[in-house]
Amino acid sequence: MKRIALFHLETLMWIDRLGTFAAAAQRLNTTQPAISARVREIEEQLGVPLFQRDGRRMVLSARGRRLVQASGPLYHGLEQVLLEASDFAGATGSVRIGAGEIAAATCLPAFIQAIERERPGVAMEIAIDLTAPLLQELLAGTRDIVFLAGPVASPGMRTAPIGSVELVWAAGAQVTTDQARAGDLPVWSLPDHSPLHAITHEGLDAHGIVPRALHTCNNVRTLIEIVASGTGAAVLPQTMVRDCLAAGTLHEILPRPRPHVHFEAAIRTRERDPVILDLFDRAARLTIEDAG
CATH class of the missing domain: 3.40.190.10 (Periplasmic binding protein-like II)
Incomplete structure (x- = not known):
């Protein structure tokens, strides 16, 4: 059997999270045909189908689920070790950030400046919206880190308070x-x-x-x-x-x-991407200044 590359596993995990080849292609900065080719390669290596169509979504087969569940922690663990070895200097990728207007006008600029200065390989995609749609996008996997007006609670979400506004x-x-x-x-x-x-x-x-x-x-x-x-x-x-x-x-x-309106930074509870976890730790140290 030929070796299965890390990018094959990353591809499977993003298709599983986002539900379509097109969404995974957008997240991984490639094309849908390239994603399809990666899936074919790994299925040929393993000799089993890994996905089945369920309406418009691609759903992992039982064997595909076992592969993602078993390899996910290994993949992210290796990624974490490599990034920590370089003090995250080589961190790359695209992080999708969502924020409400109040957060965007207060703590978000400093957060963006710190990422740009200390994680120059990380590309940011920023959307400004209200709390309800941002929460839905986070739980759906189409947004990575969000700044929400709270308090908000969900078993699928991990939050950190960042202050309040009068x-x-x-x-x-x-x-x-x-x-x-x-x-x-x-x-x-x-x-x-x-x-x-x-x-x-x-x-x-x-x-x-x-x-x-x-x-x-x-x-x-x-x-x-x-x-x-x-x-x-x-x-x-x-x-x-x-x-x-x-x-x-x-x-x-x-x-x-x-x-007052309280604000929180939030990521998914099951988030394992070390870059997103690193940025969430930074977000959790932000403070919305309320100089009322």
Whole structure:
């Protein structure tokens, strides 16, 4: 029997995780025909089929599952040893990072700078989104590390707290507190699966305010621009509106909400890629600065 190369095993593990040859090809920076060729090579070496089609997904056969389960720890163990021997200086690959806007505006830039400086062979693919879709992508294996508004819990996820952000009730300079308390203007918020949405509702109830309308927008920076223009009020992260408050384009119209938004870095519980584990350890040491 010819030797089976490490890239054959890596290919099997990514197809198993992502479910299709096309997704594995994208993750491994190659083409779908190249992935198919690798699978054919290893199946010919072993003399058994390793995958079977289940709808649109490729599912490991019983023998394929045993091979991946047995070889996965060996593959990642060897990769870990080699990377540690070089102090991770030779780490390469593509890491898919997801973050919410608040995290992206606070701790993410320093994280990216550290990776670029100390892991120059690692390519980063960054997506900015809300917590709910980021969580789904992480658990589906299409995102490697995410920064989530939490707390969040899932048996498939390992998290590390990275700090919290204070919130403010803000409106444009021309809006008065009396207008806000009378429900005389619209209120804006992130969509209902965001922690800010629940905190907005709690604040309205606590102050007995029934707003003229409750609008949603899935972009915090756009919310800030809308509110600063005088079109309503919103609960906003203090870290992102500090300069606007100082400049007077926004002002606080109600007491600050007691709840803060907490943030966590997260990876999959079963993650074994040493590069991703190394970057998660770095992410866990980040701190979101809340200079409220």
